[in-house]
């Protein structure tokens with residue numbers, strides 16, 4: 001996705017001379033043509049069995065390469081295999097199968113057929129069988145109008161302005177459901193002269209729109225006589241192309257066909273020139289590609305993963321600013337009180353005692369560097385204690401301790417932060433243990449386990465983080481999760497019961513993004529019956545990281561919900577924050593893609609209750625628990 005170029009095709013309603021049509025389209029620089037598979041001069045006799053000979057032209061008229069790269073075959077529009085009378089139904093089934101087989105024989109990459117109602121069960125059945133018996137992938141493009149004139153007429157007194165646009169979406173959605181959300185099935189939208197509300201357009205952007213058809217009559221001529229689109233149509237076309245749609249020009253010519261194409265290239269070029277989103281650039285090629293979340297606690301990360309982390313231009317800057325603020329705050333407190341605000345602490349500044357900063361889970365050391373930079377900026381004497389449990393990362397850290405950091409007061413501990421016992425205790429602990437959904441890499445467990453390393457009243461960077469969810473519709477992500485190859489058939493069954501890290505593009509947000517769980521560090525200890533803080537056998541405060549919450553949303557229009565988008569935001573210290581929540585995303589930060597949280601059973605009524613370490617959804621009385629991170 002996020003193409004450099006726009007891919008355009010030309011539709012011919014009839015193609016008596018297919019060779020000539022292709023030559024003309026190529027001449028005008030179109031990439032492909034859409035053509036009826038049946039030749040207009042071949043009429044089908046009713047009694048197919050008595051017919052001898054072809055129903056269309058010989059495939060010898062085109063080269064195999066033209067058939068497989070330049071032709072989208074249109075199935076005869078009159079075919080209705082879901083007709084009420086069985087005679088018609090049977091006849092149309094025969095015609096459809098004949099056309100499908102011919103398409104398979106010539107190897108066209110995509111077959112386009114009209115969807116004109118919600119009643120498509122028999123069509124879906126035939127297409128299923130066709131797909132299952134095909135040796136190569138043929139895409140099915142279901143062509144629906146954006147607007148249904150008869151619905152508009154029927155409900156002309158309705159206040160719902162989108163009613164005629166909603167109708168055609170529901171035809172497609174039902175058909176896609178009958179096709180079991182097959183990823184080889186996409187939709188082609190016939191663009192209407194008037195466009196629906198943004199809500200309807202956004203919903204289409206969550207569907208696998210393979211192409212949009214622009215009839216020539218929706219173009220207007222500019223002063224020089226060239227075809228152009230309204231502003232609304234321009235922005236519709238660009239957002240569809242951004243979401244991977246190709247563009248098909250169709251209908252009576254009002255200009256040279258190359259003028260339409262040149263114009264489409266121009267509006268796309270204008271759009272790409274203004275698109276400089278660092279995240280989009282970074283994510284190019286990863287759109288809608290599902291990845292299993294990292295488990296940095298149970299696994300050891302590899303050097304390539306650290307490499308990717310360290311490329312982030314924003315994250316470490318933010319950390320550095322937060323450490324500057326924390327050091328400044330400590331200094332201020334010391335000045336005011338002559339002591340730090342930390343209990344039992346002698347004035348470190350006066351004694352020139354160093355501020356102890358522990359970097360917990362240091363990886364290959366970027367947060368250690370951020371700490372030294374912050375100390376230099378604030379002219380603070382710091383003692384840095386570096387803790388890391390990954391032996392390979394410890395090798396890199398040790399090399400720096402003896403090399404570039406040899407003039408610094410720094411010591412390296414190889415171990416798990418939850419179990420090491422260190423003195424002196426830290427004034428500040430710095431960590432980055434967050435997953436895309438905040439706590440899903442077990443940051444709370446690790447930091448609570450390490451709380452005995454922090455002086456009473458000490459500072460944790462980050463000091464707070466929150467997970468967020470948005471209900472989303474995305475047939476593409478859902479089927480990709482269901483079919484994802486995990487290399488192990490037993491875990492494949494769990495595909496819809498886990499988080500997937502993914503840069504989501506082909507999805508529609510059904511409702512707002514809402515907070516789920518909040519975690520604070522240092523965490524507030526549990527209280528006993530007398531209201532006193534509780535401590536474990538190591539003297540660490542006892543905390544409770546169990547959470548549950550039920551969230552409700554008001555949804556404006558019909559949708560099929562496939563799961564949730566999961567995000568987080570985080571307060572490092574003071575005003576310094578990190579966020580991947582869409583509305584507050586830290587500009588330019590690339591470290592985290594969001595997560596897709598699929599729901600297992602797609603159903604009309606759904607109550608979702610999130611509970612930490614498991615989340616639960618109830619569908620018609622089923623209760624499914626989902627496992628999370630491994631300790």
Ligand SMILES: C[S@@+](CC[C@H](N)C(=O)[O-])C[C@H]1O[C@@H](n2cnc3c(N)ncnc32)[C@H](O)[C@@H]1O
Nearest residue numbers: 296297309361362363388389390416417432446
């Ligand atoms: C997300 S990485 C961040 C690494 C580094 N701070 C950075 O920003 O590039 C988390 C690091 O914490 C380490 N880690 C996770 N849990 C740990 C634990 N309980 N004790 C020590 N290190 C841990 C992992 O090995 C990994 O290197």
